[in-house]
Amino acid sequence: MRARVSTSAVGLALALTVSLSACSTGAQEQASPAGGSPSPAATVDTDQLLAEVGLDGRSGQEIVEELERSPEPRPLAVGASVREDHVLVSDGTQEVAVPLPEDAFYVSVAPFVEETHECFYHSLATCRGELAGEEVSVLISDGDGQVLVDETVTTGANGFTGFWLPRGIEGGTIEVTADGLEGSVPLATTPGSPTCVTTLQLAPVEA
Structure with missing residues (x-):
C-alpha cells in the first residue's frame, strides 16, 4: 500500500x-449516465442493448466482473447497478436486468x-x-x-x-x-x- x-x-x-x-441507496434507483430515467427493462431487447454498449454475449456475472475491473475513470459510459439477483445495465435511456448466479x-x-x-x-x-x-x-x-x-x-x-x-x-x-x-x-x-x-x-x- x-x-x-x-x-x-x-x-x-x-x-x-x-x-x-x-452510489444508489435502498430508497432510490441508480440514475442513468445521461441523467435521464431509463425505460422499464421489460420493454427493451436485452441482447440488443448489451450489444450496443459493448457487452454482448456476457453473462450477468461476467458483466459485473468486467465493469468492476475496468481501469477507466468513473463514470463509465455504460450504467450498471448490482442488485441481489440481477445487474441493471443502462445505455442512458433504456435499461435491462441481466440475471446473476x-x-x-x-x-x-x-x-x-x-x-x-x-x-x-x-x-x-x-x-x-x-x-x-x-x-x-x-x-x-x-x-x-x-x-x-x-x-x-x-x-x-x-x-x-x-x-x-x-x-x-x-x-x-x-x-x-x-x-x-x-x-x-x-x-x-x-x-x-x-x-x-x-x-x-x-x-x-x-x-
Missing part, C-alpha cells in the same frame, strides 16, 4: 483529491481512511472509493465463523474490491487490514442486504 494510507489524518486530508461519487451474492467493498459515501446498490459505473489501487488483506467469515475469503487483493481503479459469496449469510464479518491499519463491518447476504459496503473504516491497529 502506498505511504499516504499510513500518514497522519492531516496529511491524508491534504493529499486526497479524488471526488467521491454517491442463483447461488452467489455479489458484495463490493470500498475500505476507507478519511472519506466515504452512502451506498446500498453498488454502481459499477459511478461508485468511487477513497483507496484506489491499494493492496489490502481481506478476511470474510460467515455467522458460524467459517472463513469464506482470506486473501490479499488490490482495490480497483474505482477503489472497490468485489467478492462472490454464498447467499443466506447472517451475522458474518468483513475484516480488512492494510499497512498497520484495520477495520471490520458486519456482513449479510440475505434478501434485502446491500451489494455495496462503504462503511469499513481503517484505523491504526491498537497495541
Whole structure:
C-alpha cells in the first residue's frame, strides 16, 4: 500500500483529491449516465442493448466482473447497478436486468481512511472509493465463523474490491487490514442486504 494510507489524518486530508461519487441507496434507483430515467427493462431487447454498449454475449456475472475491473475513470459510459439477483445495465435511456448466479451474492467493498459515501446498490459505473489501487488483506467469515475469503487483493481503479459469496449469510464479518491499519463491518447476504459496503473504516491497529 502506498505511504499516504499510513500518514497522519492531516496529511491524508491534504493529499486526497479524488471526488467521491454517491452510489444508489435502498430508497432510490441508480440514475442513468445521461441523467435521464431509463425505460422499464421489460420493454427493451436485452441482447440488443448489451450489444450496443459493448457487452454482448456476457453473462450477468461476467458483466459485473468486467465493469468492476475496468481501469477507466468513473463514470463509465455504460450504467450498471448490482442488485441481489440481477445487474441493471443502462445505455442512458433504456435499461435491462441481466440475471446473476442463483447461488452467489455479489458484495463490493470500498475500505476507507478519511472519506466515504452512502451506498446500498453498488454502481459499477459511478461508485468511487477513497483507496484506489491499494493492496489490502481481506478476511470474510460467515455467522458460524467459517472463513469464506482470506486473501490479499488490490482495490480497483474505482477503489472497490468485489467478492462472490454464498447467499443466506447472517451475522458474518468483513475484516480488512492494510499497512498497520484495520477495520471490520458486519456482513449479510440475505434478501434485502446491500451489494455495496462503504462503511469499513481503517484505523491504526491498537497495541
